[in-house]
Amino acid sequence: xxxxxxxxxxxxxxxxxxxxxxxxxxxxxxxxxxxxxxxxxxxxxxxxxxxxxxxxxxxxxxxxxxxxxxxxxxxxxxxxxxxxxxxxxxxxxxxxxxxxxxxxxxxxxxxxxxxxxxxxxxxxxxxxxxxxxxxxxxxxxxxxxxxxxxxxxxxxxxxxxxxxxxxxxxxxxxxxxxxxxxxxxxxxxxxxxxxxxxxxxxxxxxxxxxxxxxxxxxxxxxxxxxxxxxxxxxxxxxxxxxxxxxxxxxxxxxxxxxxxxxxxxxxxxxxxxxxxxxxxxxxxxxxxxxxxxxxxxxxxxxxxxxxxxxxxxxxxxxxxxxxxxxxxxxxxxxxxxxxxxxxxxxxxxxxxxxxxxxxxxxxxxxxxxxxxxxxxxxxxxxxxxxxxxxxxxxxxxxxxxxxxxxxxxxxxxxxxxxxxxxxxxxxxxxxxxxxxxxxxxxx
Amino acid sequence: xxxxxxxxxxxxxxxxxxxxxxxxxxxxxxxxxxxxxxxxxxxxxxxxxxxxxxxxxxxxxxxxxxxxxxxxxxxxxxxxxxxxxxxxxxxxxxxxxxxxxxxxxxxxxxxxxxxxxxxxxxxxxxxxxxxxxxxxxxxxxxxxxxxxxxxxxxxxxxxxxxxxxxxxxxxxxxxxxxxxxxxxxxxxxxxxxxxxxxxxxxxxxxxxxxxx
Numbered sequence: 001x002x003x004x005x006x007x008x009x010x011x012x013x014x015x016x017x018x019x020x021x022x023x024x025x026x027x028x029x030x031x032x033x034x035x036x037x038x039x040x041x042x043x044x045x046x047x048x049x050x051x052x053x054x055x056x057x058x059x060x061x062x063x064x065x066x067x068x069x070x071x072x073x074x075x076x077x078x079x080x081x082x083x084x085x086x087x088x089x090x091x092x093x094x095x096x097x098x099x100x101x102x103x104x105x106x107x108x109x110x111x112x113x114x115x116x117x118x119x120x121x122x123x124x125x126x127x128x129x130x131x132x133x134x135x136x137x138x139x140x141x142x143x144x145x146x147x148x149x150x151x152x153x154x155x156x157x158x159x160x161x162x163x164x165x166x167x168x169x170x171x172x173x174x175x176x177x178x179x180x181x182x183x184x185x186x187x188x189x190x191x192x193x194x195x196x197x198x199x200x201x202x203x204x205x206x207x208x209x210x211x212x213x214x215x216x217x218x219x220x221x222x223x224x225x226x227x228x229x230x231x232x233x234x235x236x237x238x239x240x241x242x243x244x245x246x247x248x249x250x251x252x253x254x255x256x257x258x259x260x261x262x263x264x265x266x267x268x269x270x271x272x273x274x275x276x277x278x279x280x281x282x283x284x285x286x287x288x289x290x291x292x293x294x295x296x297x298x299x300x301x302x303x304x305x306x307x308x309x310x311x312x313x314x315x316x317x318x319x320x321x322x323x324x325x326x327x328x329x330x331x332x333x334x335x336x337x338x339x340x341x342x343x344x345x346x347x348x349x350x351x352x353x354x355x356x357x358x359x360x361x362x363x364x365x366x367x368x369x370x371x372x373x374x375x376x377x378x379x380x381x382x383x384x385x386x387x388x389x390x391x392x393x394x395x396x397x398x399x400x401x402x403x404x405x406x407x408x409x410x411x412x413x414x415x416x417x418x419x420x421x422x423x424x425x426x427x428x429x430x431x432x433x434x435x436x437x438x439x440x441x442x443x
Numbered sequence: 444x445x446x447x448x449x450x451x452x453x454x455x456x457x458x459x460x461x462x463x464x465x466x467x468x469x470x471x472x473x474x475x476x477x478x479x480x481x482x483x484x485x486x487x488x489x490x491x492x493x494x495x496x497x498x499x500x501x502x503x504x505x506x507x508x509x510x511x512x513x514x515x516x517x518x519x520x521x522x523x524x525x526x527x528x529x530x531x532x533x534x535x536x537x538x539x540x541x542x543x544x545x546x547x548x549x550x551x552x553x554x555x556x557x558x559x560x561x562x563x564x565x566x567x568x569x570x571x572x573x574x575x576x577x578x579x580x581x582x583x584x585x586x587x588x589x590x591x592x593x594x595x596x597x598x599x600x601x602x603x604x605x606x607x608x609x610x611x612x613x614x615x616x617x618x619x620x621x622x623x624x625x626x627x628x629x630x631x632x633x634x635x636x637x638x639x640x641x642x643x644x645x646x647x648x649x650x651x652x653x654x655x
Contacts, residue, residue, distance in 0.1 A: 086490040174494055193494040222502055224495045243495050276475055276503050283499055330471065334478055339496045 027430035029417060033097040033105065036421040039067055039428055040107055041435055042092025046076035048109055048162070050120060051437075065426070067437055071120055073162035076111040088113050094179050096188070098201075106165070108188060112175040115190050117166035117201060125153040171197050171207045177341075178228045184235040191228035191240060194221075198252075211240060211250060211258040226341070227287045241284035241298055249309060265296070265307045267314050277329035277338065285341040290350040297353060299344040302326060304355050304365065319365040319372065322357045324395045324406045337411050348423045356415030359404065360431045361391060377415060377429040377436040388438060469516065472507055479504045 024045030031040050039051040052070035079088040091111055098106040104121035129151045133139050174193035181188045189198050189210065196211035211228075215221050224243045231237035236252045247265040250258045281301035288297045295316075296307045302323060305315035321342075325332060332338045337358075344355040353365045360378045365371075374391045394403040417430040425440040482500050486492040 084490060175491075221498055222505075224498050226495060243499055276472070276506055279506065280499050280503060283495070330475065333475070336496075339493070339499065 022433075025433040027417060027433060027435060029092050029095045029109075030419040030428050030430045030435070031095045031097060031107075032419050032421055032428065033107075034099050034422060036423060036426065038070065038097070038105060039419065039437070040095045040097065041428075041430065042075065042095050042109055043433075044089075044091040046074055046078070046090030046092060046111065048073055048075045048092060048095065048107075048118070050105075050160075065439065071160040071162055073118070075109045075116060075118065076114065079113075093176055096179050096181050098181055099185060108179050108181065110176050110179050110190065113169065113172050115168040115176065115179055115188075115199070116164050117168070118162050119165045120160060120162045123159045123161060124155060124157070126156045127151045128154050166201065166204050168199055168204050168207070171199075177226060178240075180228060180230045180238070182230045182235050183233055187235075189228060189230060189238065191225050193224040196225065196228055196238075196240060196258075209257050210238070210252060213242075213259070226284050229287055229289055232289050232291050239287055239289065239296060241287040243283040245282035245284055245300060247284065247287060247296060247298060247307065265309075265312050265315075267305075275329070277333045278326075280333060280338050281329055286343040288344060288346060290346055291348075292350050295350070297344055297346065299342050299355055301338055301340075301342070304344050304353055306353075306367070317367065319353065319363075321355055321363050322361075322393070324393050325358075328406070332411075335411065337414075340414055340416060342414075342416050343418065345418055345420045347420045347425070352420075354418050354420060354427060356418055356429070358411050358414050359409040360413040360415060361393075362415045362418060362429055375438075377431045377434070377438075378413075379434065387441070472511070476504065476507045476511075479507070 022045075024043060024047075026044045027041050028044050029040075029042035032038070033040070037053050039053075041049045041051075043049075049069060050071045051067035054066045054068060075092060076090040078090045080086075081088055089112055092109050093112065094108075094110050096108045098108070100106075104119050107118050107120065109116050109118060128135065129149045131140075131145060131149055131151075168190070172190065172192045172195070174195070176190050176192050178191040179188060180191075186202075187198055187200050189196055190207075191197075191211075194212065194214040195209055197207040198210045199207045211225070213223065213225060222244070223246075226241050226243055228238060228240035231239070237249065238252070239247060239249050241247050245266060248258070249264070284298045284300050286299040289295070290297065294309045296309065298305050298307065298315075299321075302325065303321055304319045306317040308316045329338065342356050344353060346353060351367050353367065354362060356362045357374070360376050361374050362377060364373050364375070374393070375388045376391050389402075392400075392403045393406055393409065394400065395406055399405050413432060415429055415431050419428040421427070427438050429436045429438065479500050483497065483504060486497040486500065
């Protein structure tokens with residue numbers, strides 16, 4: 001396939017950089033809310049940073065729709081499990097927004113063990129003139145109170161507050177890899193390596209186990225859950241992917257807890273293929289339902305596949321993300337890169353797929369035209385409002401100008417997390433500790 | 444661009460490469476196995492390893508082991524280690540993996556496997572919980588000892604079909620694995636409660652080994 005999508009349209013409108021790079025600053029989750037007005041990122045330090053899109057201004061056309069920091073809060077703190085004598089990292093594994101129902105925004109954030117529901121709300125007024133306490137909140141001496149006052153609301157500088165509304169803890173023995181809000185908006189699920197739990201947003205002390213693949217004898221364990229998601233419209237249906245490359249579609253009406261092997265999608269293995277590392281690379285790292293159609297997208301180490309739910313034995317589309325790494329799987333196993341969990345996203349109309357790669361490269365696949373492009377998110381190559389140039393990796397032979405050789409790819413610069421605006425061509429790309437936002441060229 | 448002669452030369456080189464590919468494959472597989480065992484060992488040293496990663500590595504080891512036992516190179520791969528003082532990590536890793544269902548049934552089919560035991564004695568075996576608590580054989584002798592203690596009289600039976608010289612790690616492991624495989628196959632031995640050891644328990648076991 002040619003990498004010839006017209007990228008002149010894609011311009012880099014926004015670039016944010018933390019110049020101090022520590023482990024805690026590495027971005028571990030990126031998610032737009034349902035309107036695309038807000039973009040949340042989570043990092044290894046347990047922080048959530050929310051960006052808000054600037055209102056359009058007639059005077060500054062070129063500044064249309066830039067995202068600025070709206071709120072930052074510490075979602076998770078490092079904890080210590082005294083029973084197991086082990087540290088629980090504060091790293092944010094996933095962020096999911098709830099649909100907005102009032103002036104406040106709600107989001108779920110999770111680390112390995114605990115899911116939290118956060119309320120993000122604005123405050124631009126402050127009550128003044130309390131009877132029993134002074135302006136600082138200290139209680140007044142009752143002897144000094146001589147008159148009765150009616151408190152009044154006075155305008156103040158806009159303040160964005162993030163408050164934890166619910167903490168869903170103590171339900172996961174293994175590491176949580178996915179959370180997904182149900183289309184009934186009353187429940188959500190959290191999936192760890194071996195189990196999936198269903199929660200009601202209002203109830204924190206109880207959850208229902210809806211999938212459990214833990215064998216009675218852990219030594220027989222050969223498969224783990226790698227990602228899970230609810231169907232976008234049918235609240236009884238969810239899907240989960242496994243480390244063996246299978247996708248399971250589950251109906252909560254059929255059984256309260258999935259344990260066996262219900263409907264599943266998997267490509268039959270090629271018996272002639274003996275490569276062990278290729279088998280390792282078939283582990284699915286992300287699964288996503290399309291919004292419009294009954295399609296499921298999965299990301300494994302080398303490819304993105306699109307599945308039709310009615311066709312179980314093979315995907316309807318397969319896109320090679322970085323096929324040039326096929327011959328290097330052994331060394332990628334040696335340096336553990338093969339276990340990297342790349343995510344994948346749809347655009348708003350499900351017609352384009354985006355996913356990450358190494359060397360700060362990310363890929364886009366147009367499902368209609370079958371064209372694809374490799375782009376780079378890096379500080380050196382992209383200045384604010386610069387136009388992204390397609391990149392090309394060459395395998396052996398002569399290296400042309402502007403091409404990069406497979407052997408010079410930087411495997412420490414990986415793009416694992418990306419997000420696509422729900423209705424516009426705006427994308428957010430997390431490259432280690434930097435967040436890049438690219439959008440279609442304005443006018 | 445290229446002359447015909449050059450092309451042919453390239454093809455010859457390719458053929459030569461293909462001819463060399465068979466031992467090269469074996470070497471690559473061996474290095475992959477070694478790498479996997481080291482990784483697995485490191486996984487087990489952690490209190491809470493990344494489960495997905497450990498499972499993928501363990502599957503790779505199982506798969507390589509399966510393939511090697513099919514083409515008969517598994518004995519060669521492990522026996523030299525056992526000849527001297529077996530390195531602890533190799534012993535632990537293979538010992539853990541040989542207990543797996545797939546490996547066990549695979550090894551059952553091998554001619555060196557002991558004679559199948561009746562379902563009745565299998566049932567008796569099932570009642571006897573495996574690996575008393577956190578205790579695990581830390582040496583070859585202990586493995587033998589454990590096996591003997593677990594099933595009085597079955598130790599001889601277990602090695603009856605095995606040549607005397609096979610009292611090496613491989614034979615013990617094969618025996619142990621086949622033994623367990625039969626247990627699993629035996630209908631009377633359905634789900635012996637003692638087999639339900641958790642990963643945490645295994646970690647504990649490995650911890651003990653590391654300390655030792």
